[in-house]
Amino acid sequence: MTNRYAVVLAAGQGTRMKSKLYKVLHPVCGKPMVQHVVDQLNTLDLKELITVVGFGAEKVQDQLGEDSHYVIQEEQLGTGHAVLQAEDILADKEGTTVVVCGDTPLLTGKTLQNLLDQHDVQNAKATILTAHAEDPTGYGRVIRGGNGQVERIVEQKDASEEEQAIQEINTGTYCFDNAALFEALKNVSNDNVQGEYYLPDVIEILKDQSEIVGAYQTPHFSESLGVNDRVALSKAEKLMKQRINEHHMRSGVTIVDPDQTYIGPDVTIGQDVVIYPGCVIEGETQISDDAVVGPHSTIKDCHIGKETVVKQSVAANSRIGERVQIGPFAHIRPQSSLGDDVKVGNFVEVKKATFGNGSKASHLSYIGDADVGSGVNIGCGTITVNYDGENKHLTTIENDAFIGCNSNLIAPVTVGEGAYVAAGSTINEDVPAEALSIARSRQTNKEGYASKMKSIKKD
Structure with a gap:
């Protein structure tokens, strides 16, 4: 088995939560979301787990403790930029890296293991965790070729009418050949409306290099839920x-x-x-x-x-x-x-x-x-x-x-x-x-005391 690494994206402040509490620290069934994610990743026999933190970094580190190494994304410049912060730790290592968002508490270790197994079987450079959505509105659609490999990911706003009818969606969880990931990240551009570096652009770069990009579809759509509010x-x-x-x-x-x-x-x-x-x-x-x-x-x-x-x-x-x-x-x-x-x-x-x-x-x-x-x-x-x-x-x-x-x-x-x-x-x-x-006062009875008090009150 190849070495396995994981990167948890936990740098976003989560303004839509409208909370003083850092987003990934909001609890689900009594446990912070990011702790759910890390606990499931720790079932995978990882060599290294890195959490990308930003706003509220100290509180996330206090929560996870020694379960993770930490890197800081000082500016929120997109998911690709966030993963790039782990370059100093991971770039020279060979193996497979799983990238997971810290606000996906329902993701299970079993599903992550299946994702990694699919990645290994296909000898892919990247494998996307997908899910079937009855209503895929708002999600990126996964476009597959005739051989079942992923051709590209199309965002809702860019999808044609035919592509919008596709119900297989991108969950935002991936695994990559580690060396290929960090090499491709160097070529990711921020030439977009938001001016950010997007991790899904790595998929397109790898496809342009004729690399294999696979996908594993989880049978449980609920695992794809990302908590933003x-x-x-x-x-x-x-x-x-x-x-x-x-x-x-x-x-x-x-x-x-x-x-x-x-x-x-x-x-x-x-x-x-x-x-x-x-x-x-x-x-x-x-x-x-x-x-x-x-x-x-x-x-x-x-x-x-x-x-x-x-x-x-x-x-x-x-x-x-x-x-x-x-x-x-x-x-x-x-x-x-x-x-x-x-x-x-x-x-x-x-x-x-x-x-x-x-x-x-x-x-x-x-x-x-x-x-x-x-x-x-x-x-x-x-x-x-x-x-x-x-x-x-x-x-x-x-x-x-x-x-x-x-x-x-x-x-x-x-x-x-x-x-x-x-x-x-x-x-x-x-x-x-x-x-x-026996440690109490001896009882004393005052005969006629109540009648005397009543007569005083009448006077």
């Missing part, structure tokens, strides 16, 4: 969501209402998981077999164990064990870890806390910066008072402790193994193992 962005979002949900359903996941379920591209889900409507599942979330999620839950960057149930709750950047019951209306905040058979019930907030196996906080509690052992019962209205105005402190609740309702545990503090905290207590000293701690 918010309308196209919403179309890409819908198509990507449909693709992702269908993948999971065909892999054994029940999605009750796919139209109302949003799953990110990096989420992994086991078999016989059930996802109810209104859920948003993002990031690198992993959901194990037989779990139930939803309705209306939001989960990001979590590991969820087998047979766990999450109902109408929010969880982020946490590890959740097997057979856990969460919600409804619970909030699992980052850096939390829940063991197996844990219960975090309605209106319970957990933050940077660990729960051992079988522990429960069933309702109306805040457990933050806490180390909760196994078999612990935390009563309704319990608060770990973790913040002194400057620093956060740890609350430790050891195995099999019982925390009565409406208790305040003022950190740093430890409740020992098997200890009891009486309801309504405010604990600011350690509780020994097996002890009962």
